[in-house]
Amino acid sequence: MSIILLIIALIFFxxxxxxxxxxxxGIIAFFFxxxxxxxxxxxxxxxxxHYGMKVKTTTTRYQLVSASDKMNVLLxxxxxxxxxxxxxxxxxxxQKIKPMKxxxxxxxxxxxxxxxxxxxxxxRYVYKDGVSKFFFGILHNNNELKHRxxxxxxxRDWNVLTAKxxxxxxxxxxxxxxxxxxxxxxxxxxxxxxxxQANPQMSAEQQKELIQQAQNxxxxxxxxxxxxxxKEK
Numbered sequence: 281m282s283i284i285l286l287i288i289a290l291i292f293f294x295x296x297x298x299x300x301x302x303x304x305x306g307i308i309a310f311f312f313x314x315x316x317x318x319x320x321x322x323x324x325x326x327x328x329x330h331y332g333m334k335v336k337t338t339t340t341r342y343q344l345v346s347a348s349d350k351m352n353v354l355l356x357x358x359x360x361x362x363x364x365x366x367x368x369x370x371x372x373x374x375q376k377i378k379p380m381k382x383x384x385x386x387x388x389x390x391x392x393x394x395x396x397x398x399x400x401x402x403x404r405y406v407y408k409d410g411v412s413k414f415f416f417g418i419l420h421n422n423n424e425l426k427h428r429x430x431x432x433x434x435x436r437d438w439n440v441l442t443a444k445x446x447x448x449x450x451x452x453x454x455x456x457x458x459x460x461x462x463x464x465x466x467x468x469x470x471x472x473x474x475x476x477q478a479n480p481q482m483s484a485e486q487q488k489e490l491i492q493q494a495q496n497x498x499x500x501x502x503x504x505x506x507x508x509x510x511k512e513k
Contacts, residue, residue, distance in 0.1 A: 283323065283418050326419060332412030333405040335426060342371040344396040344432060348446065350453065351503060352396075352438040354389060355446055367432060368443060369398060380430050387430035389440060394433065401429040437500065445510045452506050460502050467498035 325331035346352045347370055355368040355377065367380045367387050380387055403426040407413040413422070434440075441449065453460070471494040476482060482490070 283319075322415070323419070326416045327421070330405045330421075330424075332408060332416055333421075334408040336404050336406045337401065338404070339399060339401045341397050341399045344398045344434065345370040345373050345375070346396075346438070347377050348450075350450070352435070353446060354432055354434055354438055354440045355443050356440065357443055367430065369432065371398065381428060383428075384425050385428040385430065387432065389432040389434055391436055392433040393435070396435055396438065397433050399429075399431040399433065401431070403427050403429075439507055441507070441510070449506060449510045452510065453503075456506070460499075460506075463502050464495060464498040467501070468494040471498075 322331060326333070344354075347355045347368060356365040357368060357379070358365055365387065366382055367389075368377045369380070370377055405421065405424045405426055407416065407422055468491060472487070472490055475490055476487075
């Protein structure tokens with residue numbers, strides 16, 4: 281409506297300016313000039329400063345699934361000098377890895393004790409009332425994105441790597457598979473032996489739990505060494 285009003289006001293201003301149909305044509309022309317000016321200013325204000333609009337915030341949360349089936353990892357792709365990052369993630373084990381949207385977006389990761397998830401918060405400009413929608417609806421800028429925030433909530437056992445580092449790590453794991461297996465077995469035997477010496481009466485169930493815990497810790501420690509070597513390259 282604002283653009284239509286501007287066009288109509290300009291047409292009548294032109295008519296009243298060039299055709300002296302009565303003695304008040306100058307005043308009438310000035311009146312339509314004011315309307316045209318106000319319409320133009322309001323259009324610019326709406327387009328530039330979002331006049332007549334308010335910010336609507338929506339937040340959605342999805343479960344976060346590791347990008348690798350071998351370990352818990354959140355991937356990212358560095359941009360420019362590395363200060364900007366495009367995170368790559370999955371919200372389902374059946375889903376392919378997808379990048380975050382980058383236009384008017386920012387992202388970060390935080391450590392949490394809850395289940396891993398990604399929270400996406402969007403701030404959008406919407407018309408604050410029916411009058412604003414009536415006047416500026418023709419501009420088609422309702423629901424325009426102001427900013428999108430990604431927050432990746434991950435646990436302490438997750439690693440944050442670049443896509444390149446993840447590929448290098450995968451190669452290292454395959455190359456050192458036998459060594460890793462030997463290191464884990466040695467570490468598990470040592471921990472179980474020490475625990476049995478401290479508690480010879482340990483039940484079979486307790487031994488089973490101990491072995492499982494020792495395997496997890498040893499595997500994690502071995503992987504961390506490889507991850508550190510990849511990061512230092």
